[in-house]
Amino acid sequence: MEWLLANGWVLWLVLFLGLAAVETLTLDLFFIMLSVGALAALVATFAGAGLVLQIIVFAAVSLLMILLVRPIALQHLKKGPADQLNNIDRLVGASALALEPVTAHSGTVKIGGDTWTARSSTGTALPAGTRLSVARIDGATAVVEPAFDPPAFPVAKA
Secondary structure (H helix, E strand, C coil), X not given: CHHHHHCHHHHHHHHHHHHHHHHHHHCCCCHHHHHHHHHHHHHHHHCCCCHHHHHHHHHHHHHHHHHHHHHHHHHHHHCCCHHHCCHHHHHCCCEEEXXXXXXXXXXXXXXXXXXXXXXXXXXXXXXXXXXXXXXXXXXXXXXXXXXXXXXXXXXXCC
């Protein structure tokens, strides 16, 4: 026990590395905040702080990190550029082609080379061969609506 009190930095280093390792498994930015608190306690140890002060530094820094830094970090992780959207988010607004009639309950469409089960967002039947747009994704079903085709304007001949 005396060795541990004399070499408390080892405890904080192990705690820092252990919490960082747990964060790599959970990826929710909670354990990394605790890990930063352990790192602060490690620094306090090297500065000559006693065990009680080290624990207070660990608790205070961890709490501040969880309350102040984590929400901001989560916001930045959740909002990203459009090219970093997941596959389902990329499909919303994509064009689709009805392979068979799409009704309020069933149908099949082709989206970007993949065949999806589909249903109509408006409840109206959409015939096969219709150009559609993906309104949203419900599980493994694409909810589609008729695609807006801008009217073709006649080209003036010079």
